[in-house]
Amino acid sequence: MKIESFGPDMCTAIEDSPSLTVGNSTAVKSPQIAGDDAERDGEELLVPPLNFAMVDNGVFRSGFPDSANFGFLKSLELRSIICLCPEPYPEANNIFLKANGIKLFQFGIDGCKEPFVNIPEETIREALKVLLDVRNHPLLIHCKRGKHRTGCLVGCFRRLQRWCLSSVFDEYQRFAAAKARVTDQRFIELFDISGLKHMPISFSCLKR
Numbered sequence: 001m002k003i004e005s006f007g008p009d010m011c012t013a014i015e016d017s018p019s020l021t022v023g024n025s026t027a028v029k030s031p032q033i034a035g036d037d038a039e040r041d042g043e044e045l046l047v048p049p050l051n052f053a054m055v056d057n058g059v060f061r062s063g064f065p066d067s068a069n070f071g072f073l074k075s076l077e078l079r080s081i082i083c084l085c086p087e088p089y090p091e092a093n094n095i096f097l098k099a100n101g102i103k104l105f106q107f108g109i110d111g112c113k114e115p116f117v118n119i120p121e122e123t124i125r126e127a128l129k130v131l132l133d134v135r136n137h138p139l140l141i142h143c144k145r146g147k148h149r150t151g152c153l154v155g156c157f158r159r160l161q162r163w164c165l166s167s168v169f170d171e172y173q174r175f176a177a178a179k180a181r182v183t184d185q186r187f188i189e190l191f192d193i194s195g196l197k198h199m200p201i202s203f204s205c206l207k208r
Contacts, residue, residue, distance in 0.1 A: 046072040051146030051175055055154055056161075058137030061175075063146035070096050073140065078102050080136040082127055084109050084149040105130045109149050119152055119187045127153055128160070128196055147176045148184055155188035160196060165189060 049072070050063030064085065065073055079102065083089060086108025097104055107127045109120060130136055131153070143149035151172045158168045168188060173180045 044071045046075055048072050049142065049146070051150075053175075055141070055157070058134070058139060059131065060138070060140045061146055061150050061154055062140060062142045063150075064142055064144050065093070065140075066090075067092050067096075074100055076138055076140070078138050078140055080105060080130070080139045082107065082130055082139065082141045082153070084127070084141070084143040084153065086110060103136070105136075109143070111144055111149060119149075119184070121187075121191065124153055124156055124191065125196065128156060131157060132160075132196070147179060148181060151175055152184050152187055155184075156191045156193065159188065159191060159193050 047068050048062065049065040049069045052060065052062040052072075055061050060076065073096070078100070081097065081102055081104050083104060083106045085106075089104060089106065094104075096102075105127070107123045109123055110118065127141075131139065131141065141150050141153055155168050155172050158171065165188075169185050172185060172188065176184070
């Protein structure tokens with residue numbers, strides 16, 4: 001599956017397209033939609049999970065996927081999923097993983113709110129080892145909303161990629177938005193990456 005970025009030209013094209021008003025909302029309608037509707041009848045629509053994004057080559061992040069997202073996840077040809085929630089994995093999700101040969105790595109971290117947040121450093125360290133092993137790729141990282149726990153793991157991964165802290169925090173805040181936690185960012189800043197520096201990041205699109 002190829003994921004591409006779209007620049008200003010795409011925005012211009014959308015603005016110039018005719019629109020479709022539904023209730024009080026206006027939805028953009030492409031000139032080709034009328035013809036495409038007939039072609040799409042009977043086809044499965046791919047719906048990504050909440051807060052889905054690409055982290056790096058073969059690494060993705062999101063909120064907790066449900067059955068509506070299974071078709072999309074299948075298109076990613078995942079080998080592994082890192083779940084950062086402590087609750088038992090849903091039966092429907094387990095069936096989907098088994099049917100598609102996807103391995104589940106569950107690192108339970110309580111989703112507590114400030115000021116009682118307790119992020120276990122050793123758990124993040126073990127999750128990073130799974131993330132850094134290319135044999136587990138393509139891989140999806142998720143928690144409940146794809147904001148705090150996922151943001152902490154991705155933030156520590158960015159530290160290993162030698163990102164500056166301002167860029168790490170900017171990425172964290174884009175997903176956490178108004179619910180960004182100072183304690184999460186402090187954890188990312190103080191996380192000891194020295195024991196993981198020997199592990200290769202050969203899959204990274206960034207050169208070190």
